[in-house]
Amino acid sequence: MKRTFEIRHIGILSVIATIIVALLAGFVLAQSVATKPVPRLPNGKPDFTGTWDHPRVADVSKDVKGRCAGETQGCSSISSGELSFTPLGKAENDKKDKWDYGAHCMPWGYVRSYQTPFPHAYVHHPDRLVVMWEQDNAFHVVPTDGRQLPKDLNELDPTWRGTSTGHWEGDTLVIETAGFNGRTWIDTAEHPHSGQLRVVERMSMPDYNHINYEVTMEDPKYYTKPIKNTRVFVRMKAGQELYEYSCAENNRCEGGNCTAADVQKQVK
Amino acid sequence: MSRKLGLSIFLFSLLLCWTAAPLLAHHSFSAEYDGSKPVKVTGVVKKVEWMNPHIWFYVEGKDEISGKTAVWGFSAAPPSTLSRRGIKRDVLKIGDTVKVDGFLAKDGSSNASGGKITFADGRQVFTAAAEDAVPK
Numbered sequence: 001m002k003r004t005f006e007i008r009h010i011g012i013l014s015v016i017a018t019i020i021v022a023l024l025a026g027f028v029l030a031q032s033v034a035t036k037p038v039p040r041l042p043n044g045k046p047d048f049t050g051t052w053d054h055p056r057v058a059d060v061s062k063d064v065k066g067r068c069a070g071e072t073q074g075c076s077s078i079s080s081g082e083l084s085f086t087p088l089g090k091a092e093n094d095k096k097d098k099w100d101y102g103a104h105c106m107p108w109g110y111v112r113s114y115q116t117p118f119p120h121a122y123v124h125h126p127d128r129l130v131v132m133w134e135q136d137n138a139f140h141v142v143p144t145d146g147r148q149l150p151k152d153l154n155e156l157d158p159t160w161r162g163t164s165t166g167h168w169e170g171d172t173l174v175i176e177t178a179g180f181n182g183r184t185w186i187d188t189a190e191h192p193h194s195g196q197l198r199v200v201e202r203m204s205m206p207d208y209n210h211i212n213y214e215v216t217m218e219d220p221k222y223y224t225k226p227i228k229n230t231r232v233f234v235r236m237k238a239g240q241e242l243y244e245y246s247c248a249e250n251n252r253c254e255g256g257n258c259t260a261a262d263v264q265k266q267v268k
Numbered sequence: 269m270s271r272k273l274g275l276s277i278f279l280f281s282l283l284l285c286w287t288a289a290p291l292l293a294h295h296s297f298s299a300e301y302d303g304s305k306p307v308k309v310t311g312v313v314k315k316v317e318w319m320n321p322h323i324w325f326y327v328e329g330k331d332e333i334s335g336k337t338a339v340w341g342f343s344a345a346p347p348s349t350l351s352r353r354g355i356k357r358d359v360l361k362i363g364d365t366v367k368v369d370g371f372l373a374k375d376g377s378s379n380a381s382g383g384k385i386t387f388a389d390g391r392q393v394f395t396a397a398a399e400d401a402v403p404k
Contacts, residue, residue, distance in 0.1 A: 070348075070349075070352055071349070071352040071353055100299075105321075117345075117346075117349065117397060118346075118348060118349070134348065240352075243347070243348035243351065244320075244348075245320050245321075245346070245348065246320050247320060247321045249319045249320045249321070250317055250319035250320060250321070250322075250324065251321055252324070252343075
């Protein structure tokens with residue numbers, strides 16, 4: 001009698017154990033299929049580290065949907081629409097035969113680097129965000145240690161990509177950038193900007209695979225109202241890294257002047 | 269094609285390069301190429317430059333649209349973009365017979381963007397850069 005009870009008992013326990021194992025396995029499987037949680041820095045803020053694909057934005061006044069620069073799907077950019085120039089800005093925009101700094105392998109500039117036909121990556125630490133663009137293999141450091149841009153922006157040395165600082169508003173990283181040299185364009189459509197350009201970016205992670213990125217460009221010298229693009233970046237597949245990119249490697253007819261060297265490159 | 273004719277065409281191509289309006293490299297598609305002027309060149313691959321900022325490959329042959337025969341210089345996407353599409357640097361071999369669909373350079377030279385390559389066995393690869401006009 002006692003022996004029969006023990007056997008029955010073991011049988012029930014086995015069924016319960018099997019159910020528990022099956023439930024656990026299902027839970028683990030569901031977790032791995034569902035999106036992973038947003039990664040966090042030691043300070044609890046979202047960690048943007050990774051290789052990210054962004055939309056190729058050739059014209060900041062137009063929308064881009066679906067296609068990313070690095071062949072991933074799901075990127076987008078929604079524009080605030082038509083640009084509104086000041087008379088000075090219009091005169092600059094209407095200039096014919098603008099000097100194409102990109103054709104000379106000069107830096108693409110801050111906002112335009114985020115619009116290139118190539119992805120970018122972040123290395124993120126609590127005190128800084130390091131942006132690495134595949135285009136020209138360029139990098140930019142955004143300190144997030146509490147420092148601020150000077151009150152008088154003229155104190156900043158004018159540079160191609162400006163000077164940035166970042167701070168958190170909840171789980172959104174807000175980056176302010178100023179101190180531009182005014183030699184770049186805000187896009188490949190050759191829309192100009194002056195040295196008074198000021199850029200504010202807001203970045204957040206709705207889930208592991210996406211960054212919501214909003215960029216606002218204000219340049220009172222050239223534009224009467226802010227230009228805003230709201231974009232979605234997509235995390236690239238595990239193992240995908242940035243490539244080497246050397247613009248000067250085989251840049252033809254630099255500056256529009258075909259030289260003997262360019263011609264010699266023709267097949268013989 | 270006789271050797272003499274080939275040499276003449278090559279020299280003519282060189283002349284075009286010297287005299288043509290300047291061609292801006294590493295530039296937006298619309299600034300450099302004319303999306304309304306397609307070319308369909310069938311010929312033999314003579315040289316491949318798998319380099320930044322754009323790959324270049326040269327095909328000696330005839331454009332079936334204009335009837336022009338030349339050594340055509342085709343510019344396409346950079347190596348990184350092509351690699352991400354699964355197109356490797358040995359995709360084009362010297363001596364391959366290919367048909368290239370692209371768009372003529374605005375400068376009147378024998379250069380063009382090379383957006384689609386069709387091989388003798390019918391395989392096709394799309395080599396256009398992200399912002400280039402893509403041949404159908």
